[in-house]
Amino acid sequence: MALNRPLVTLSIVAASALALAGCASSNDADAASGDDGSGETIEFTFQQNVAGEDEEPEYVEETVDVPKSPESVVFFDMASLDTWAALGGPAAIGAPLDSVPDYLADGVADDAFNAGTLFEADLVEIEAAQPELIIVAGRSAALYEDLKGIAPTVNLSSEGSFEETLERNTAFLGEVLGAEDEAQAAIDDIEAQIEDVRAKTADIGTGLSVMVAGDSISALKPSDGDYSGRNLRGGLVYDVFGVQPITDDIEEATHGEPVSFEFLEDYDPDYLFVTDRNAAVAEEGAQTAEVVLDNEIVHSTTAWENDQIVYLDPTAWYIVFGGLETAQIMIDDIANAIS
Structure with a gap:
């Protein structure tokens, strides 16, 4: 798969949240457990920092059952949105819209809702949308604990070198989309180009x-x-x-x-x-x-x-x-x- 340039304090209103909770259906529990109706999921494990903002990092292992081929995904990580779109994933239904760069705009649906910022999630809007999957990483990783009760949430923050993280996350998103071959071809292409540059x-x-x-x-x-x-x-x-x-x-x-x-x-x-x-x-x-x-x-x-x-x-x-x-x-x- 050859790639060409370019492709192009959490906010929540208590009264609204209570109203949404009162209206919630049994689908809420299915979404949070990773059951998308088909029953087919992928188990994904990552390291999550559970320390406070001014504390030394403390990591625990989290494992999430991720639904395969989800149609409704909210992205708080632009790198993941990038790879998702490059592999042909459906347009995101929500994201921190002010943070989406122009060259990734096609990866977001025309009617996508604003999910907040990279640091602050609009939990009311996200819960109302009932996404099948939420992705955080890096700047937004601290949102994980608040988002995981709404839908299966994964943290794709760096674990290792740039190349290792890119390969891991591309392979994971490719598996979620059923695009494993495309994901591997993309990684092979990127790695070959990097080697060419290093030679120069x-x-x-x-x-x-x-x-x-x-x-x-x-x-x-x-x-x-x-x-x-x-x-x-x-x-x-x-x-x-x-x-x-x-x-x-x-x-x-x-x-x-x-x-x-x-x-x-x-x-x-x-x-x-x-x-x-x-x-x-x-x-x-x-x-x-x-x-x-x-x-x-x-x-x-x-x-x-x-x-x-x-x-x-x-x-x-x-x-x-x-x-x-x-x-x-x-x-x-x-x-x-x-x-």
């Missing part, structure tokens, strides 16, 4: 991945096997695409990541890979990364002089961060920059 990055010299937020920059480092949180996202340029970092210990060199423009001049990477958080989150009044980096110090670097400052797709690299179409965008970003 071996010859481009050194690189530095940075994030621009406000008018400041942070140097991102390889994950070094720690795939938790920002380490996974920050290390992608090196870990997935094989770019040689400018120093063996970026964290030590930067004293904890935030850097000055002089850092770029001193270490002088051949390539600078830029994630524009300002653009990704539409930070009001913030300048674009191109403007922030347009100064005399940056102009003196090899990357600027050789036109080797690479502006990565901010939505793909910072917001969605995963999924088949998004992985293709990321591959294209690197491949086109070094070709």
